[in-house]
Amino acid sequence: MASLDTVSLAILLGAVLVLAGILSSLLALRFGAPLLLVFLAIGMLAGDSGPGQLQFDDVRTTYLVGSVALALILFDGGLRTRFASIRTVLAPSMVLATVGVLLTALITAPFAKYALDLNWTESLLVGAVVASTDAAAVFLLVHTQGLRLRPRVGATLEVESGTNDPFAIFLTLMLVEYISLGTGTAAHVMMEFAQEAVLGAVVGVIGGRLVVIALNKVALPQGLHAPFVTTAALVIFGGSQIMHASGFLAVYLAGIIIGNRPTRAHNSVVAFLDAATWLAQIVMFVLLGLLVSPSRLGGSVLPAVGIAFVLMLLARPIAVFVCLAPFRFNWREKIFIAWTGLRGAVAIFLASIPMLVGLSKAYLYFDVAFVVVIISLLLQGWTLAPAARKLHVALPRAERGPRRVELDLPGQLEQQLVGYPVRPKSLYFRRGLIPSWSKPTLVIRNESILTPIEAEPIAPGDYIYLLAPPEKAESLDRFFVDMQPSSAPDPHLLGDFMVSGEHTLAELAEIYGVKVSEDESGHTLADYFDVHLDRAPKEGAELVLDPIVLVARSISGGRVNVVGLRLPEDEETPPPLTRRQALRRKLADLWSSVAGV
Structure with missing residues (x-):
């Protein structure tokens, strides 16, 4: 009976900790505090160094819970991603998610080597552990602080934070394998990476399509669609890992496939996964908090603080500016993307891998990652909204939508x-x-x-x-929202015609013969101003669309709702392009469609 009582007590304490995390999130939301810190604090207070005095050192359970939680978070992120909105930022996002992570780790490693007295491989492992941004941390804080980012900036951060985890995990595992076994060549690493990436992509796409077919063909009882999709996501993740493919990449791609196909019970699936990912994050952060020992942090706090500032002020900005150099992001957008490289559960989760395999100095990696995450969430998390507004990458919040x-x-x-x-x-x-x-x-x-x-x-x-x-x-x-009074047209603006901001670029192209890229043809004129202006649109703002100049005539709810068209004077027909000029234009158009420039 004593063993049964122990199990019951563990269930009670676990439920109380999660409940405390959920209730404390209301307080954090009110004051704008990073919620993830609240869950970490709950775990630390319940641990052996806090009032709770719970003895917890089960790294295997923490790794298991962390793997499931990250898989669900990435799957949920993919499920909510509209492919049409990310097509134009795939190239910069993928460069940030791979080259950016590697550059961040390489720049952080020298400081870690001398600050922590490590060899080069161990210091590179420290850099790899803290190199990737955390999707849950970034978008949870963006949402709770009421930000509406410019579409290109928001989409880039979304895709980067969703796809850089697999590369960071791969890099960490390769370094752990090299440190523990002492073997490995560059060719071996490249082969492993290619295998994990290609197999992960294949399993994710095939798995996502199979889930779509099953959802639409199998007559599941009402209420089982959401648990079915969630379980299928974990099957895709586990199957990929067993095949030595990237399970995290597979579930993210599967989520994108499922989210962009018509399926039954889509809304109930999204609502269920929203709750599941919240619970997964809470449990994961509480467990990570339980693993932390404040008494053990003493010797590594100062070096870890230094690593955190090198990461935020040097490594991440250099990586962002180098990776985005080929793409037409302005300096404000680059600075904001660099500052929004928040570290969260992924860094602490990666730091638990050396502990799981029993590396020497394993707890040092964990403690450094913990301090870096705390500083990142406190400093970057609390300044996210002011930075977005100061750098003019935040659009005014749209009026609250109706209850749909x-x-x-x-x-x-x-x-x-x-x-x-x-x-x-x-x-x-x-x-x-x-x-x-x-x-x-x-x-x-x-x-x-x-x-x-x-x-x-x-x-x-x-x-x-x-x-x-x-x-x-x-x-x-x-x-079904309240109509806003429209402003009177400004007589000083020179638009020859006025049209609604809800008209699409394709409609404008059909009437006036302007050239519009296929990726942007579905955008409304209001979207076009949001994407291409350097700051929130104001009356009188102008943009060139082929030969036509678009003039913002009226703003409602922070978006352009009336657009003036300034048409060009009749001009002589330009001479036909030479073959070389035509080829250069086609290549430029192709690059624009891929790179989002």
Whole structure:
């Protein structure tokens, strides 16, 4: 019975720790503190050096929980990533995720060697452990601090932080293997990297497609779709690892495949994974906090603080500026991307690998990573929002959207039911406007269900449900938010015509014959200003689109909503391009589509 009581006590204490982390997150959100520090602090207070006096040194369990947590976090990140929004930043993001991680480790290593009295291989391992940014830390802080980043900057950070973990893990494992076995050549390392990357990509793409087929073909009972997808993600991760492929890359790619295909119960899957990743992060950080021993940190605190500042102020900025040199990022964007290289659970998780295999000085790597993460979250985490605004990479927050309800309809994937409360100042109520691709289906009024015809005229306070394609559901929001008063046109602006900022570049190209890249053809004029201006748009801002000059005539909710078109004078037809000029233009267009310039 004593052993049963011990198990019950462990369950109770574990649940209390997680509950304390969840409740304390409310306080951290209120004051803008990095939430991940709260979970670490809970674990430290419960550990053997804190009031809790819990003896915990199970590195294997911590590694297991950390692997599952990181796999779910990366899968959730891929699931929420729209491929259309990241296509133009794939090249700079992948360079940052590979060359950037390697450069960061190489620049950090010399300081670690002399500060910690290590040999070159051990110091490079320290650099590899702290080299990658943490996706969960970056976007959790961006969300909690109310930031809306410029699309190109946000997409670059999103893809980089989601894809640099596999390379950092690979680099760490290679160095641990070399230190423990004393063997390894450059050719062996390159072969291992190629095998892990290629196999991981193949398993991720195939696994993602199989999950999509299973979701749409297998008639699962209601409520089991989300657990099925979550379990399938872990199967993809575990299978990849057994095949000596990168499981972390595989689950991230599988998430992108699943998130960009029409599937059943997509909304319930996303909501379930949101809760699962939150719980995974809390458990992982609490366990990492339990492993920390403040009494052991004394001898390595000062060198670790020095490494943290070298990483933030020297290694990361140099790596970012070198990697982004071929791409047209301005200096403000480069500085912000460099400063947003937050370290989080990944660094501490990587530092647990030497402990797991029993390397000498293993606890030194863990303690250094812990101090680096604390300083990064405190210094970079708390200054993220001011830095974004000071560097003009933050857009004004859009007005809060309406409360949207999305319901999947069994038996088909093309339509879903989308519901909104009707506001008295909304575009739908005042003008009766609704997109042609949506169809009002039912209205709820005073707890009664009515057809749209029975409910005529629609009244404020009604709830209306419409059929709409899942990928367009969010576009309905603007019809159900309060209309903002539009500003009067500025007579000093020289636009010959005025059009709505909601028109797409493809529509403009069709009417005026301007040249628009395929990647940007679906962007609205408002999107075009967001992407290409160096700062938040203001009235009078101008952008060139082929021969036309776009002039911002009116701003609403921080975005351009009326655009003036300044058309060129008639000019002589230019002479046809030579073959060499045509080839150069095609190569330039190809580079623009890949590099996002």
